[in-house]
Amino acid sequence: xxxxxxxxxxxxxxxxxxxxxxxxxxxxxxxxxxxxxxxxxxxxxxxxxxxxxxxxxxxxxxxxxxxxxxxxxxxxxxxxxxxxxxxxxxxxxxxxxxxxxxxxxxxxxxxxxxxxxxxxxxxxxxxxxxxxxxxxxxxxxxxxxxxxxxxxxxxxxxxxxxxxxxxxxxxxxxxxxxxxxxxxxxxxxxxxxxxxxxxxxxxxxxxxxxxxxxxxxxxxxxxxxxxxxxxxxxxxxxxxxxxxxxxxxxxxxxxxxxxxxxxxxxxxxxxxxxxxxxxxxxxxxxxxxxxxxxxxxxxxxxxxxxxxxxxxxxxxxxxxxxxxxxxxxxxxxxxxxxxxxxxxxxxxxxxxxxxxxxxxxxxxxxxxxxxxxxxxxxxxxxxxxxxxxxxxxxxxxxxxxxxxxxxxxxxxxxxxxxxxxxxxxxxxxxxxxxxxxxxxxxxxxxxxxxxxxxxxxxxxxxxxxxxxxxxxxxxxxxxxxxxxxxxxxxxxxxxxxxxxxxxxxxxxxxxxxxxxxxxxxxxxxxxxxxxxxxxxxxxxxxxxxxxxxxxxxxxxxxxxxxxxxxxxxxxxxxxxxxxxxxxxxxxxxxxxxxxxxxxxxxxxxxxxxxxxxxxxxxxxxxxxxxxxxxxxxxxxxxxxxxxxxxxxxxxxxxxxxxxxxxxxxxxxxxxxxxxxxxxxxxxxxxxxxxxxxxxxxxxxxxxxxxxxxxxxxxxxxxxxxxxxxxxxxxxxxxxxxxxxxxxxxxxxxxxxxxxxxxxxxxxxxxxxxxxxxxxxxxxxxxxxxxxxxxxxxxxxxxxxxxxxxxxxxxxxxxxxxxxxxxxxxxxxxxxxxxxxxxxxxxxxxxxxxxxxxxxxxxxxxxxxxxxxxxxxxxxxxxxxxxxxxxxxxxxxxxxxxxxxxxxxxxxxxxxxxxxxxxx
Ligand SMILES: C[S@@+](CC[C@H](N)C(=O)[O-])C[C@H]1O[C@@H](n2cnc3c(N)ncnc32)[C@H](O)[C@@H]1O
Numbered sequence: 003x004x005x006x007x008x009x010x011x012x013x014x015x016x017x018x019x020x021x022x023x024x025x026x027x028x029x030x031x032x033x034x035x036x037x038x039x040x041x042x043x044x045x046x047x048x049x050x051x052x053x054x055x056x057x058x059x060x061x062x063x064x065x066x067x068x069x070x071x072x073x074x075x076x077x078x079x080x081x082x083x084x085x086x087x088x089x090x091x092x093x094x095x096x097x098x099x100x101x102x103x104x105x106x107x108x109x110x111x112x113x114x115x116x117x118x119x120x121x122x123x124x125x126x127x128x129x130x131x132x133x134x135x136x137x138x139x140x141x142x143x144x145x146x147x148x149x150x151x152x153x154x155x156x157x158x159x160x161x162x163x164x165x166x167x168x169x170x171x172x173x174x175x176x177x178x179x180x181x182x183x184x185x186x187x188x189x190x191x192x193x194x195x196x197x198x199x200x201x202x203x204x205x206x207x208x209x210x211x212x213x214x215x216x217x218x219x220x221x222x223x224x225x226x227x228x229x230x231x232x233x234x235x236x237x238x239x240x241x242x243x244x245x246x247x248x249x250x251x252x253x254x255x256x257x258x259x260x261x262x263x264x265x266x267x268x269x270x271x272x273x274x275x276x277x278x279x280x281x282x283x284x285x286x287x288x289x290x291x292x293x294x295x296x297x298x299x300x301x302x303x304x305x306x307x308x309x310x311x312x313x314x315x316x317x318x319x320x321x322x323x324x325x326x327x328x329x330x331x332x333x334x335x336x337x338x339x340x341x342x343x344x345x346x347x348x349x350x351x352x353x354x355x356x357x358x359x360x361x362x363x364x365x366x367x368x369x370x371x372x373x374x375x376x377x378x379x380x381x382x383x384x385x386x387x388x389x390x391x392x393x394x395x396x397x398x399x400x401x402x403x404x405x406x407x408x409x410x411x412x413x414x415x416x417x418x419x420x421x422x423x424x425x426x427x428x429x430x431x432x433x434x435x436x437x438x439x440x441x442x443x444x445x446x447x448x449x450x451x452x453x454x455x456x457x458x459x460x461x462x463x464x465x466x467x468x469x470x471x472x473x474x475x476x477x478x479x480x481x482x483x484x485x486x487x488x489x490x491x492x493x494x495x496x497x498x499x500x501x502x503x504x505x506x507x508x509x510x511x512x513x514x515x516x517x518x519x520x521x522x523x524x525x526x527x528x529x530x531x532x533x534x535x536x537x538x539x540x541x542x543x544x545x546x547x548x549x550x551x552x553x554x555x556x557x558x559x560x561x562x563x564x565x566x567x568x569x570x571x572x573x574x575x576x577x578x579x580x581x582x583x584x585x586x587x588x589x590x591x592x593x594x595x596x597x598x599x600x601x602x603x604x605x606x607x608x609x610x611x612x613x614x615x616x617x618x619x620x621x622x623x624x625x626x627x628x629x630x631x632x633x634x635x636x637x638x639x640x641x642x643x644x645x646x647x648x649x650x651x652x653x654x655x656x657x658x659x660x661x662x663x664x665x666x667x668x669x670x671x672x673x674x675x676x677x678x679x680x681x682x683x684x685x686x687x688x689x690x691x692x693x694x695x696x697x698x699x700x701x702x703x704x705x706x707x708x709x710x711x712x713x714x715x716x717x718x719x720x721x722x723x724x725x726x727x728x729x730x731x732x733x734x735x736x737x738x739x740x741x742x743x744x745x746x747x748x749x750x751x752x753x754x755x756x757x758x759x760x761x762x763x764x765x766x767x768x769x770x771x772x773x774x775x776x777x778x779x780x781x782x783x784x785x786x787x788x789x790x791x792x793x794x795x796x797x798x799x800x801x802x803x804x805x806x807x808x809x810x811x812x813x814x815x816x817x818x819x820x821x822x823x824x825x826x827x828x829x830x831x832x833x834x835x836x837x838x839x840x841x842x843x844x845x846x847x848x849x850x851x852x853x854x855x856x857x858x859x860x861x862x863x864x865x866x867x868x869x870x871x872x873x874x875x876x877x878x879x880x881x882x883x884x885x886x887x888x889x890x891x892x893x894x895x896x897x898x899x900x901x902x903x904x905x906x907x908x909x910x911x912x913x914x915x916x917x918x919x920x921x
Pocket of ligand 1: 159177178179180181182183184185249250251252255276277278279310311312313340
């Protein structure tokens with residue numbers, strides 16, 4: 003074991019070939035990778051992370067392919083039917099498949115994940131993709147993944163959110179969140195139980211109002227009383243009042259995160275783009291003043307924080323073969339300082355009694371136990387911050403205790419027992435070669451500044467051989483009382499060296515309007531009672547930031563930055579090749595790309611966040627004034643909240659007969675004028691307060707809000723131009739008046755609506771639409787809500803569903819993207835037959851000259867590939883009257899006589915990625 007040599011890393015992925023240049027994205031078969039790295043193996047063997055007798059199975063597991071794991075996502079109500087389909091249909095099907103003369107092992111639930119909502123499968127992806135008997139299972143996976151019901155996620159990566167103990171209503175921060183698998187879990191937790199609560203509240207409200215129409219007899223007063231005691235978050239009519247702020251320092255990755263999170267449609271999510279080592283304090287509205295004094299500034303503190311920090315990722319070698327090739331001790335050493343800074347900042351922003359979960363997918367104690375111990379020490383010791391004993395959490399998860407003793411390997415591969423030994427060497431031979439080693443990387447002594455023996459054994463280590471997973475490290479920290487973190491300069495254990503990235507970014511981020519972010523940062527102390535402040539309570543982010551700023555005047559920063567860049571370049575974080583087996587057709591490319599664990603050197607990271615690499619920006623001079631970039635940051639449209647009495651909102655409320663009880667002051671738009679031009683978003687109250695209170699103060703908000711209403715053209719005066727967007731429907735539907743609701747009970751009817759786009763309603767068409775025929779014949783044109791109700795019998799549904807429906811002049815249409823229709827057909831009816839588009843029939847009939855209908859012709863090919871620019875070039879605004887709009891798959895065709903006269907079709911892809919057709 004541990005010998006270098008043998009087969010060279012070659013061929014499809016590795017080095018060699020074309021002038022020695024490595025193609026970063028080339029696919030390599032994991033089996034072909036040489037799984038040897040002398041330093042990597044020697045280090046972990048010397049540390050004794052597992053007992054000698056386990057060594058062989060430990061390394062054996064790390065050299066095997068990682069099973070594929072996935073999670074059913076969304077609310078429970080959403081996830082359970084999809085999970086049920088897997089259990090009832092695909093597991094039995096797979097159990098009977100033979101591959102290479104052996105029965106295939108079907109997917110199995112991860113024993114430690116609640117409610118069997120996460121599964122793992124040992125059959126290689128390549129087999130599932132190519133072996134014909136898997137075809138229908140593969141189709142299921144792809145289709146449910148494409149609509150966001152299944153999310154591929156490494157099993158161990160699911161652990162940190164599970165031990166955070168997030169309750170609905172909590173305020174949660176995910177400091178390093180991209181690409182967002184854990185953030186998705188967290189946002190689901192913030193919304194826990196919301197569906198049930200919201201429905202119960204509506205039913206109670208309707209009963210009180212004498213309008214009870216519940217067809218399924220659910221939500222009796224009895225249940226309501228029981229429910230009131232559960233889950234606690236009833237203050238906003240059952241909607242969750244909690245918040246997740248998901249952050250990533252890399253602008254591009256922050257957008258990857260948005261892409262991942264958007265499909266969860268949470269109004270309780272904000273995405274930010276900051277360096278977590280100096281995450282800015284977020285201002286809250288001041289409390290009302292009663293005694294005539296000055297309003298006191300308030301800043302947000304969090305109930306839960308996840309610090310899933312950038313790390314060397316050496317626990318991911320089962321799926322990132324680059325680890326075998328590139329592992330070197332410098333990777334972990336170089337990250338220690340940033341990791342400590344992120345954790346200390348997390349602890350500063352935490353409420354007393356709150357929890358920070360610190361995690362990495364590295365097995366290296368320098369990135370794990372050493373970081374935890376150093377952060378505790380910097381925050382004032384165990385009386386301030388303690389490690390939570392999680393031995394009773396996730397009882398079926400096999401794990402090992404954190405290390406209390408370890409050695410540190412320097413960049414040359416020499417192992418050091420203790421800091422004393424390093425100091426001895428320094429005294430003898432000078433610091434050469436010891437540059438990265440600092441005292442904090444070594445095990446804390448019992449007499450450490452932590453005020454006692456830090457119970458590092460409460461940290462959790464997960465190894466690959468225990469449950470056939472990757473390696474992972476998780477620690478839960480609890481804040482006992484308010485803290486004032488010791489500046490790094492005073493902490494003899496941490497490297498006394500400014501974070502150049504942090505310092506440069508801080509200076510760049512400084513608002514030009516004269517508001518110094520440090521003032522806000524310092525003002526965090528204002529949240530504390532005076533005596534706690536005197537006792538060292540409250541700390542701004544920026545013990546580190548202040549120190550950096552003080553220590554690093556600009557010239558010094560640039561020269562030191564160059565120096566660090568050089569150092570980091572020398573360490574050359576590895577950009578790994580992409581291996582063939584890692585390609586997942588179902589998952590968005592790059593989302594699971596673990597390259598992040600080999601973060602680029604600091605200088606490169608700065609580069610990554612530069613707007614130039616994000617997209618080719620307009621030359622600054624050509625941009626309208628409100629779009630000029632500030633501080634070299636990419637431009638983000640502002641978040642502007644609508645006046646609750648805005649005429650457009652009033653029209654919407656009137657048309658849909660929305661209950662006045664549904665809040666009106668949470669609607670916003672994303673344009674500088676603050677006018678509802680195209681899309682109206684909905685946010686929670688706390689998200690709104692944060693966005694408005696911090697506007698123009700240097701905070702980099704990059705996403706918030708759920709699309710609730712989208713404007714489109716209509717065929718008749720009086721029809722509301724604002725359709726309800728699928729994203730916001732679950733939040734709003736219960737409050738929409740019966741006047742705009744269509745109810746459906748039969749599976750046969752829904753199937754027809756899913757398979758057929760634009761079924762005819764006029765003439766005798768409505769007669770083919772089953773139990774909804776008369777209702778849709780008579781309902782006013784425009785958008786309405788289709789309620790699929792629970793009912794008994796073979797043709798009934800066991801789950802209720804709500805879908806948006808559009809009634810146009812002659813036809814009807816479910817406003818669902820094609821992938822959603824197909825996924826539902828597969829899940830509910832095991833049907834993957836092609837969809838039928840009746841608007842095309844009408845087009846053909848008209849073309850043959852034997853149709854008298856007024857419908858407007860639709861030709862698919864005219865829209866495909868067209869985008870907004872084309873419309874702009876054609877001089878037709880996207881929402882111009884007379885337009886015929888068509889969504890990509892979600893046809894919301896508006897048949898308009900005026901449009902017919904235009905006679906030219908132009909396709910537009912709007913901001914939702916949907917096609918709008920202009921005629
Ligand atoms: C291990 S990944 C996070 C994975 C993520 N929690 C998930 O579950 O999908 C670390 C992330 O930290 C980000 N990052 C690196 N340095 C950072 C910093 N100083 N502040 C905030 N984010 C940082 C990287 O861009 C990367 O996306």
